[in-house]
Amino acid sequence: MARTYRLGFARKLANVVVGALLARGVPAAGKTGFLLTTKGRKSGLDRTTPVNVVEFGGARWLVSPYGTVGWVHNLRAEPVARLHRGATREVWDVEEADGAAAAPVLRHYVGQVRVTAPFFDAAPGAPVEEFAAEAARHPVFRLARPHT
Template sequence: MTTGRAAGRTSGTRRRGVLRRAVDGVVTALVRRGSGPRGTVLLTVAGRTSGQPRTTPVTLVERDGTRWLVAPYGPVGWVANVRAAGVVDVRRGRAVQRLAVEEVDAAVGAPVLRQYLQEVAVVRRVFDVAPTDPVEAFVPLVATHPVFRLRPV
């Protein structure tokens, strides 16, 4: 069952508005201090053209002992950087981990994407499915909302 949102809302990328940038700034400051929303970390990855570090707050999901990175707003800049780099640093407070990143196919990513929507309510508005929909409804969405498996380097 879908939520009745307009078709196509999940395709393409989304630009962050002024409010989203302000919220990201507050979340970034909190996560740097070791607090902030549960599961939220600072993702740092080398820019694909500049090589300069780029940092953004993201929420990770844990499933079956594995940590997962989901791109709820589609293939935005950090996604292209992650694909190019293959490794990222995640930070919460003073703890920093270097992780290898592997993009997964739709069959693997669909249950992770569904769990992500169940746990991260703020992004639900950009999806054409509800968190309670069957996993099969999430399979086509992995093409526009990439899912990455994270492993220690």
């Protein structure tokens, strides 16, 4: 059974440390680590969190390994993702993937970002069909096009 994500003290501290490193351009979460800034759906204020952007099938993807968290709600309300790491800044329009499109991305993601594997019922390397069952619990967004 997959673990449930809880944003406790240790996770908050880790996010602060990783966020500070990413802001300075240090690849703390590997080459896939970025800071994602979204517009708060209720407050309208900027919200920033560390994420991993993975490449798969010729596209770049944002995966929510911990479920429908705040940044997911924010992207659903306004599908614009601002990514940065050090001096690198990108702004993308995003599109949420349906279950069929999300399944192979989730499988790839768990293989790339192994620290998130305990939050999935499907094991790394499991058939894509097992990840299709996970798609409703782990939203996936494609970086569709640069935002204008």
